[in-house]
Amino acid sequence: MVFNSEIFQITILSLQVSAIATCISLLIGLPVGTWLALGNFRGRSFILSIINTGMALPPVVVGLVVAIMLWRSGPLGNLRLIYTPIAIIIAQTVIAAPVVTGLTAAALEALDPRLQQQLLGLGASKGQMVWYLWREARLPLLAALMAGFGSVISEVGASMMVGGNIRGQTRVLTTAIVLETSKGEFGQALALSTLLLVLTYLINLGLTSIQQRGTKK
Amino acid sequence: MIQIRDLLIQRNGLDALRVNSLNIERGETLTVVGPNGAGKSTLLLALARLLKPSHGEIIYDGKSLKQWDELEYRRKISFVFQAPLLMDMTVEQNVALGLKFRGVSKNQTYERVGKWIKQLGVESLSKRRAGQLSGGEAQRVSLARAFVLDPELFLLDEPFASLDPPTRAKLIEDLSALLKADHRTAVFVTHNLNEAAKLSHRIAVIVGGALRQVGTSKQIKMNPADETVKAFLQELPQ
Numbered sequence: 001m002v003f004n005s006e007i008f009q010i011t012i013l014s015l016q017v018s019a020i021a022t023c024i025s026l027l028i029g030l031p032v033g034t035w036l037a038l039g040n041f042r043g044r045s046f047i048l049s050i051i052n053t054g055m056a057l058p059p060v061v062v063g064l065v066v067a068i069m070l071w072r073s074g075p076l077g078n079l080r081l082i083y084t085p086i087a088i089i090i091a092q093t094v095i096a097a098p099v100v101t102g103l104t105a106a107a108l109e110a111l112d113p114r115l116q117q118q119l120l121g122l123g124a125s126k127g128q129m130v131w132y133l134w135r136e137a138r139l140p141l142l143a144a145l146m147a148g149f150g151s152v153i154s155e156v157g158a159s160m161m162v163g164g165n166i167r168g169q170t171r172v173l174t175t176a177i178v179l180e181t182s183k184g185e186f187g188q189a190l191a192l193s194t195l196l197l198v199l200t201y202l203i204n205l206g207l208t209s210i211q212q213r214g215t216k217k
Numbered sequence: 218m219i220q221i222r223d224l225l226i227q228r229n230g231l232d233a234l235r236v237n238s239l240n241i242e243r244g245e246t247l248t249v250v251g252p253n254g255a256g257k258s259t260l261l262l263a264l265a266r267l268l269k270p271s272h273g274e275i276i277y278d279g280k281s282l283k284q285w286d287e288l289e290y291r292r293k294i295s296f297v298f299q300a301p302l303l304m305d306m307t308v309e310q311n312v313a314l315g316l317k318f319r320g321v322s323k324n325q326t327y328e329r330v331g332k333w334i335k336q337l338g339v340e341s342l343s344k345r346r347a348g349q350l351s352g353g354e355a356q357r358v359s360l361a362r363a364f365v366l367d368p369e370l371f372l373l374d375e376p377f378a379s380l381d382p383p384t385r386a387k388l389i390e391d392l393s394a395l396l397k398a399d400h401r402t403a404v405f406v407t408h409n410l411n412e413a414a415k416l417s418h419r420i421a422v423i424v425g426g427a428l429r430q431v432g433t434s435k436q437i438k439m440n441p442a443d444e445t446v447k448a449f450l451q452e453l454p455q
Contacts, residue, residue: 121296122315
């Protein structure tokens, strides 16, 4: 494998699936994490402990469960999603959503609890209150986004199991690295690894610069 | 303006405050005094509808708080906490926050914010971020943020407790002038009976989670309602 259109396609697919999975995780994690942080209900600690455990979910276990669900004979087999990019997105969302949810809850819990009351006491609606709490916790929330993206762009087990590493269809950078290594093509594997690292670095550099801009007083 | 009847507030399953009866007139400043943990802040939170009564009711303008639309009621009040609790934004933006919540136009916001940051002496700090302010400056901004809303009712929870004595004295003086000038209705929580006497028409004494006495400073000092009030007064620094 040389740096050609195939690598370009693999790179684009890697970025696409991880970005979509991160965005879906954000759509799930931000409201759920907020609900857990601000809510006061029975079972809250139990749910938080489940989410925190979910933050350390091994990708291969996620891959196994998603594969069983999407397998042709599985409960969602008729959707015919196994070995498609959508299957990878589903698995990666399962990996990233607890990370984003848990870190969102932690970020909001770290704020002064009286801030909620202060915002309501100034006449904020519930929606306005939540928006301004997010605004106040924007730096740790950005860290949650970075952690969510980091957890999926670098995982290989789930992508391999539910995507199948099919050339031109579901091969992403991490699965391609595994393949090249298994063939003894260490040069190619190292080149792809460098590409993955550079891409991850550039994305995190962008997010970090936004974060640092926010910390300047 | 406000009538409290048979009020019981519970927090974490325990009785936090009992008020059998309390009336607050329009234009009155009522100061609430009492030892730490007596239930003073609980009263303010209940008045702001941020805590729900377990029993009894609070009537505002003839209507129980339960009957008021929550947002409509909360937009009639302004709450100032002991800590300034400013947002990570500029002084101007902080002061404008409540107006933004109410959808006030930019021109009006600019005008009203300008008036109040000037009145509270923080005009020169308008572009500064909250994190760059001293304690006294931050508390002035917090007061400007409350006053700019022109509310019907101010709820002030020991807003000067963490300040040094000269700053505190100056702010008490300023606050007293502002409340009197516009005949504002305010409920002000403090530990300090002298501050209470300076600011308010009447004083309410809360000890051990119950309202014990309401009266002028003189009445309370001369005729404490019971032994708990007497003990509280004796513990105060002379």
